[in-house]
Amino acid sequence: xxxxxxxxxxxxxxxxxxxxxxxxxxxxxxxxxxxxxxxxxxxxxxxxxxxxxxxxxxxxxxxxxxxxxxxxxxxxxxxxxxxxxxxxxxxxxxxxxxxxxxxxxxxxxxxxxxxxxxxxxxxxxxxxxxxxxxxxxxxxxxxxxxxxxxxxxxxxxxxxxxxxxxxxxxxxxx
Amino acid sequence: xxxxxxxxxxxxxxxxxxxxxxxxxxxxxxxxxxxxxxxxxxxxxxxxxxxxxxxxxxxxxxxxxxxxxxxxxxxxxxxxxxxxxxxxxxxxxxxxxxxxxxxxxxxxxxxxxxxxxxxxxxxxxxxxxxxxxxxxxxxxxxxxxxxxxxxxxxxxxxxxxxxxxxxxxxxxxxxxxxxxxxxxxxxxxxxxxxxxxxxxxxxxxxxxxxxxxxxxxxxxxxxxxxxxxxxxxxxxxxxxxxxxxxxxxxxxxxxxxxxxxxxxxxxxxxxxxxxxxxxxxxxxxxxxxxxxxxxxxxxxxxxxxxxxxxxxxxxxxxxxxxxxxxxxxxxxxxxxxxxxxxxxxxxxxxxxxxxxxxxxxxxxxxxxxxxxxxxxxxxxxxxxxxxxxxxxxxxxxxxxxxxxxxxxxxxxxxxxxxxxxxxxxxxxxxxxxxxxxxxxxxxxxxxx
Numbered sequence: 074x075x076x077x078x079x080x081x082x083x084x085x086x087x088x089x090x091x092x093x094x095x096x097x098x099x100x101x102x103x104x105x106x107x108x109x110x111x112x113x114x115x116x117x118x119x120x121x122x123x124x125x126x127x128x129x130x131x132x133x134x135x136x137x138x139x140x141x142x143x144x145x146x147x148x149x150x151x152x153x154x155x156x157x158x159x160x161x162x163x164x165x166x167x168x169x170x171x172x173x174x175x176x177x178x179x180x181x182x183x184x185x186x187x188x189x190x191x192x193x194x195x196x197x198x199x200x201x202x203x204x205x206x207x208x209x210x211x212x213x214x215x216x217x218x219x220x221x222x223x224x225x226x227x228x229x230x231x232x233x234x235x236x237x238x239x240x241x242x243x244x245x246x247x
Numbered sequence: 248x249x250x251x252x253x254x255x256x257x258x259x260x261x262x263x264x265x266x267x268x269x270x271x272x273x274x275x276x277x278x279x280x281x282x283x284x285x286x287x288x289x290x291x292x293x294x295x296x297x298x299x300x301x302x303x304x305x306x307x308x309x310x311x312x313x314x315x316x317x318x319x320x321x322x323x324x325x326x327x328x329x330x331x332x333x334x335x336x337x338x339x340x341x342x343x344x345x346x347x348x349x350x351x352x353x354x355x356x357x358x359x360x361x362x363x364x365x366x367x368x369x370x371x372x373x374x375x376x377x378x379x380x381x382x383x384x385x386x387x388x389x390x391x392x393x394x395x396x397x398x399x400x401x402x403x404x405x406x407x408x409x410x411x412x413x414x415x416x417x418x419x420x421x422x423x424x425x426x427x428x429x430x431x432x433x434x435x436x437x438x439x440x441x442x443x444x445x446x447x448x449x450x451x452x453x454x455x456x457x458x459x460x461x462x463x464x465x466x467x468x469x470x471x472x473x474x475x476x477x478x479x480x481x482x483x484x485x486x487x488x489x490x491x492x493x494x495x496x497x498x499x500x501x502x503x504x505x506x507x508x509x510x511x512x513x514x515x516x517x518x519x520x521x522x523x524x525x526x527x528x529x530x531x532x533x534x535x536x537x538x539x540x541x542x543x544x545x546x547x548x549x550x551x552x553x554x555x556x557x558x559x560x561x562x563x564x565x566x567x568x569x570x571x572x573x574x575x576x577x578x579x580x581x582x583x584x585x586x587x588x589x590x591x592x593x594x595x596x597x598x599x600x601x602x603x604x605x606x607x608x609x610x611x612x613x614x615x616x617x618x619x620x621x622x623x624x625x626x627x628x629x630x631x632x633x634x635x636x637x638x639x640x641x642x643x644x645x646x647x648x649x650x651x652x653x654x655x656x657x658x659x660x661x662x663x664x665x666x667x668x669x670x671x672x673x674x675x676x677x678x679x680x681x682x683x684x685x686x687x688x689x690x691x692x693x694x695x
Contacts, residue, residue: 120453150314150488150557163453168313170489172389173366173416174449175313194487194558 115205116181116231119240124181125207126219126227133227134207135181136214137169140241142204145171151193151200154178154186154215162226167214169200178214181231182223188216267297269522271511274303276530277373278684279310279360284542285533286459287363290381292538295454298386300514300522301379302507305371307468308358309475312366312448314488316556317359317671318480318627320368323659325475327674329354330372333467356678357475361552364459366448367491368476374466376503378510379459387456389416393447395513396462400444403509404501410444418445418462420497442497463498464506472496480561480657485569488557534687544688547679549672550593553628558591561657579649586654590627598622603637604646617642627658628672635666 114126121141125134142148154166165177166186190213193199200212207213219227232240272289274282282303293299307330311320332355371377380392393412400406400418409421421439450457463469476491478484501509515522533539545551560566563586564573576584583602588595598619605614621640630636634651655662659671669677679685 152314165452170312170314170365172449173312173364173447174389174451175363175365176451177453179453 116227116233117237117240118179118181118231120179121241122179122181123205124217124227124231126224130224131219132187133182133184133217133219134213134215135217136207136212137178137200137204138237138241139204142200142212145169145174145176147171148197148200151197151214153189153191153194156186156189159185159220162223162230169197180217182226183220184217184223185220186215187218190214267294267521267523269514269518270297270299271514271522271525272299272301272528273507273525274301274528274533276528276533277304277306278530278682279305279308279358279371280543280546280679281530281533281539281684282377283360283362283546284539285528286379286381286457287542288536288539290450290452290455290457293381293455296383297381298383298518299379299381300511301381302376302510302525303379304373304376304503306358307355307370307372308360309368309370310360310362311368312489312491313361313363313450313555314365314557315361315368315491316484316486316488316559317361317553318556318658319478319484319486319559320476320491321359321659322475322477322479323359323671323674324479324656324661326357326359327659327661329356330468330471331355356681358678359552359675360546361555362448363546364448364450364457365489366446367489369446369461370466370468370472370475371461372466372468373503374468374498375461375463376506377459377461379457380514381455381457384451384454384456387451387458389447389449389458392458393418393445393460395517396445396460396510399506399509399513400462400499400501403512404499404505406499406501409439410499413441415492416447417443417494418447418460419443419494420499422497440495443494444497444499462506463496464501464503465498469496469498478659482571482574483561483563483657484559485562485571486557486559488559530683534684540688540691543684547684547688549628549675552675553672554593554626556590556593558589558596560587560589562587577649577653580653581646581649584650586650588622593626593628595623595625595627600637600650603641603650605641606644606646608643614641614643614645618645629670630658630660631670632660632662632666632668633658634662638666 115123117123117138121138123136123138127133148169148171150170152168158166160166160180161183162180164180166180167178168175169178192210193212193214202212204212274285276282282305286301289299289301309321309326311317317323332352378396390412393416397410397412397418401410406420411419413419419441421441423439445460445462447458447460511525560569562569563576563584565571566587581602581604585601587599589597600619600622601615603611603615603618605611608614618637618640625636632651633654634647637647637651638645652662661668680689
């Protein structure tokens, strides 16, 4: 998801700073407990993927951020990751297509793909609507099992929500 | 950059220059798979901060987008027939196919390519030249480099008409309607018409963004493009993924060298003379690179060309999921014949064939069910002849002639007198195997 930051600059509403927009949309999309509960353990990559870590720190759910989804524009196809595949942080695990662009989805941490969100193949626009929803019907892309290394990467190299919001606000100012 | 002028274009090896800030490359190969693999190598291995221009021209090819369906986008029969030999010689670089003299009456093969970027299907030939700009994600903009090429056409090549980048990020030309010979038509259509001359597509990775586009310069095949991109199965297929948008096309009427020079000049104007002369990439040099070869093997494999196809359904009659009215079926097909197939990544997931005729048998429905079940897990691009596939799937004698011919036609297989011929994967392999790249891949098959 690295490269989408500027793709749709023109289409972006510039009146609101990114931080404000993000918090509004998150508020609207919020679903009672799941979002609140998982926020504490949600982190982001510079390439705009998010990952939720389970309480036992063994499994996770990942997707692309609302910010990225907005930048990409109308998503018309999602190439899902391969179930059972073991990947390193940064590996391309799938792709989304929007506006003639095939954009890689990268693994935020080292992990094994255990389940993919098949709904997205039929309804790729779900990502545009609820990109960061990890519940049934949400825009999550895959469920994963973290490796030991992956957990370390989660703790050390990813951004928490506040840092990511700052990061996207800065990126939007360019 | 210092020292640029001292280096000659030919002596710099392109793999050694990937760290320079601005770079220009030009391929001398007309192989579409090789050119896309060189491009992919540049995307993956160039310095993250560098900006690269790459120019190449392909032999006749139909190039589908990453998430498209060849059975829906392409008329595989027309593709197999190829193009008539060009009368005016033009660029004689596609000597890969057919020697001069006697062979010149043979048609020119058309390659089928699935590229790694998104977007729709385009036709390439030696009258079309492609540009590609690879840059850091932070500098990415869908229109920036299409506008660079539009400026090259307008300001440096003196193309007449309004050259502009439209809302689909394609380059189009608005042309004032000339007085037509047909007075009735010209009276009705006053004003201007818009033609597409260049199509854009993008590939975005973690560290780099790629924008590539076609540019129709002087193709002799424009009239042949539309039938080539019209599948007989269009009315029966509903596909996930990306559908092409049809546009009227036109040549800009600029020579290849002139175009290449003009685009390079615009690129240097944008990024400074540091971009220097272009580095020429030849076929031998490209084929000496393991990563290029790896990319080449992927792009030429049937698993990529056909197997990457997003899920689709083929149904002869309206369904809940695809309620469109269907084209009329031939009278020669058995009454009550229906077929519904769900195909995922080229493999039949579920099949429902009904209304077949079984000589000397009464309970046809149960036989249809058995036959349908036997069709699952067959791979569409490996089917040789549907008559044989249906016969093999049935436990008892079945009348397959008309239904088999119909399905062959739908899925791009040529029906021969004998039940057997070639799969569509073999059809495509044949267009590759005679070429320099095909021979290279075969010779080095053991190493992979």
